[in-house]
Amino acid sequence: MHQLIIFDIPALHCDGCIDSLKSVLENFPGISLVAGDLESLTLSVSYDESSITPEAIKLQLAAVGYVVAGTQFPNN
Structure with a gap:
């Protein structure tokens, strides 16, 4: 089943x-x-x-230098 997650990423500049x-x-x-x-x-x-899990997605974001400051699950 598809889920939506929203990551707060302060380093998004452009x-x-x-x-x-x-x-x-x-x-x-x-x-x-x-x-x-x-x-x-x-x-x-x-x-x-x-x-894939939200944690695995977070790890991929961190691997390319983006720190996740928070997460939201709007479907829940």
Whole structure:
């Protein structure tokens, strides 16, 4: 089942940041959508919970230098 998670990422400064994260995350099985919002400094990720976990997504973000300051689960 697909879920939506929103990561608070204070280091999102430009569209290039968002594009970089999209290119990294969209290569992982189970991730179907990545969208950033520079105004709220958030990254929304739609994922298949049977293929990848929120913690695994957070680890991938950290691996490319983006610290997650918080998470929101709007579907819950």
